[in-house]
Amino acid sequence: MKVLLIGDGARENSLAFSIAKSGRYQLYAFSSYVNPGIKENVDKTNGKYFVGDILSKDEVKRVISQVSPDFGVIGPEDPLFNGAADAFREEGIPVVGPSSKASTIEKSKVWMRNLMWKYNIPGRLRYRAFNNLADAAKFVEEYGGSIAIKPSEQVGGKGVKVVADIQAYLSQEKRRAASRSVDEIGRLVKDEVKIIIEEKVDGPEYTLHVLTDGRSFLPLPLAQDYKHAYQDGIGPETGGMGSISGPGYTLPFIDEDEYKATFEIVKQTAEAIKKETGDEYVGFISGQMMLTELWGPTVIEFYSRLGDPEASAIVPRITSDFGEILELAATGKLNKAKLEVDPRPSIVRAIAPLGYPLNRDLAKGKEISLDLPKMKEIGCQAFFGAISLYGGKLITTGSRALELVAIDDTYEGAVKKLDLCTSLVSSNTKLIYRTDIGRTIEEQVEKAEIVRYSYKDRIKRGVLGASMDWSPNGGLW
Numbered sequence: 395m396k397v398l399l400i401g402d403g404a405r406e407n408s409l410a411f412s413i414a415k416s417g418r419y420q421l422y423a424f425s426s427y428v429n430p431g432i433k434e435n436v437d438k439t440n441g442k443y444f445v446g447d448i449l450s451k452d453e454v455k456r457v458i459s460q461v462s463p464d465f466g467v468i469g470p471e472d473p474l475f476n477g478a479a480d481a482f483r484e485e486g487i488p489v490v491g492p493s494s495k496a497s498t499i500e501k502s503k504v505w506m507r508n509l510m511w512k513y514n515i516p517g518r519l520r521y522r523a524f525n526n527l528a529d530a531a532k533f534v535e536e537y538g539g540s541i542a543i544k545p546s547e548q549v550g551g552k553g554v555k556v557v558a559d560i561q562a563y564l565s566q567e568k569r570r571a572a573s574r575s576v577d578e579i580g581r582l583v584k585d586e587v588k589i590i591i592e593e594k595v596d597g598p599e600y601t602l603h604v605l606t607d608g609r610s611f612l613p614l615p616l617a618q619d620y621k622h623a624y625q626d627g628i629g630p631e632t633g634g635m636g637s638i639s640g641p642g643y644t645l646p647f648i649d650e651d652e653y654k655a656t657f658e659i660v661k662q663t664a665e666a667i668k669k670e671t672g673d674e675y676v677g678f679i680s681g682q683m684m685l686t687e688l689w690g691p692t693v694i695e696f697y698s699r700l701g702d703p704e705a706s707a708i709v710p711r712i713t714s715d716f717g718e719i720l721e722l723a724a725t726g727k728l729n730k731a732k733l734e735v736d737p738r739p740s741i742v743r744a745i746a747p748l749g750y751p752l753n754r755d756l757a758k759g760k761e762i763s764l765d766l767p768k769m770k771e772i773g774c775q776a777f778f779g780a781i782s783l784y785g786g787k788l789i790t791t792g793s794r795a796l797e798l799v800a801i802d803d804t805y806e807g808a809v810k811k812l813d814l815c816t817s818l819v820s821s822n823t824k825l826i827y828r829t830d831i832g833r834t835i836e837e838q839v840e841k842a843e844i845v846r847y848s849y850k851d852r853i854k855r856g857v858l859g860a861s862m863d864w865s866p867n868g869g870l871w
């Protein structure tokens with residue numbers, strides 16, 4: 395059977411790896427550049443590699459007609475927004491990936507919040523949407539509580555947002571600075587609604603990815619990603635500098651009940667999307683969650699796909715045939731899927747060239763080499779991200795170049811493996827990576843315990859999700 399995979403990063407490398415590993419499929423890929431990790435799996439299965447504009451629905455259709463795949467798999471969000479999954483379905487080919495309409499759950503944060511309130515889905519935050527930047531700025535200056543300011547839709551790939559503590563003790567000056575950032579964010583948004591301001595919450599974050607064919611729902615093990623560029627969570631936000639998953643299906647700081655409640659939220663959301671758009675949701679729908687005092691499991695945003703670098707932590711832990719599971723999801727037979735997972739935890743460490751994420755030009759065109767056989771001996775897997783083959787050399791394209799993954803009995807053990815494997819990567823530029831990933835488990839367990847105590851108390855008092863500041867009568871909402 396032929397599979398056509400769309401996308402070019404480390405997440406797609408992990409998918410390519412599991413599709414090839416299945417032994418049932420010939421892998422064809424369509425990327426915007428030649429990713430050496432995807433290419434290896436395409437070659438292994440005697441498939442073919444296509445390079446072009448994956449954001450163009452017409453080009454996706456052209457590749458579909460050349461390959462005639464049995465099913466498709468779409469990795470990143472931008473092709474989904476632009477109708478890549480619709481391109482497959484219009485040609486009568488099953489695909490893992492929601493329609494452009496259904497992927498609005500990720501594209502528009504305002505649409506997402508409206509949907510959650512309309513369908514009374516738990517874990518929803520209060521928010522205000524603004525078409526007019528001046529009104530949003532005025533609100534920010536006048537409001538006394540803590541808020542998160544976000545663009546109403548995904549802009550330029552990565553979200554831009556400010557999470558501001560506009561507490562009463564903050565100076566007028568700081569409030570004005572926050573209201574100025576409304577302007578900066580809003581200018582990037584093409585949608586009529588420009589800005590969404592949410593109540594700010596706090597707690598450990600985690601992601602639940604759920605695969606669905608529209609009828610059956612298959613939840614994957616939880617993962618947590620690390621957004622900030624530098625050690626200990628400082629520096630600018632990135633696409634993710636690493637992630638952790640396991641042991642088992644939860645994380646040490648999320649309990650079984652919270653996992654189930656989160657699954658319920660994601661499932662209800664997929665069902666609400668169908669009611670709202672008429673489109674059956676087929677593909678991954680992922681809740682990026684925070685465990686909060688307000689609600690327990692709380693939605694920060696949804697992905698309409700697997701997260702990256704979360705995928706690289708989860709996919710290598712799957713011991714059953716994940717390629718087949720993808721096929722079953724595409725073809726509406728997900729109820730037959732058998733998911734088996736290595737119980738041991740995994741850690742992903744992303745490696746990026748100096749310059750990422752703020753100065754991509756500096757991060758481009760650098761050479762990277764790595765000793766893959768030795769890494770394998772130590773027990774690490776390497777997925778390739780923003781790196782391309784030129785004349786037999788691995789050259790960076792400006793973003794996270796590699797994701798190293800290690801599975802071990804303990805997080806400490808996985809960190810040790812990653813330290814050894816990181817030393818097997820060399821470059822003619824300085825490499826940026828975080829060695830703290832997987833080493834903050836205890837702190838997060840403590841933080842979660844405090845949050846858990848509070849939200850369980852709210853349940854007892856019957857005030858889960860209720861807020862004084864943001865109530866229609868008591869506050870500004």
Ligand SMILES: Nc1ncnc2c1ncn2[C@@H]1O[C@H](COP(=O)(O)OP(=O)(O)O)[C@@H](O)[C@H]1O
Pocket residue numbers: 519541542544552553554555557592593594595596599621682694695
């Ligand atoms: N309402 C909120 N309260 C507290 N923190 C938030 C809130 N919304 C977002 N954040 C923080 O900002 C990060 C990015 O926000 P998110 O909505 O995921 O946007 P994007 O990933 O598109 O940039 C989240 O991972 C979370 O840490």
Ligand SMILES: [Mg+2]
Pocket residue numbers: 553682695
């Ligand atoms: Mg996010």
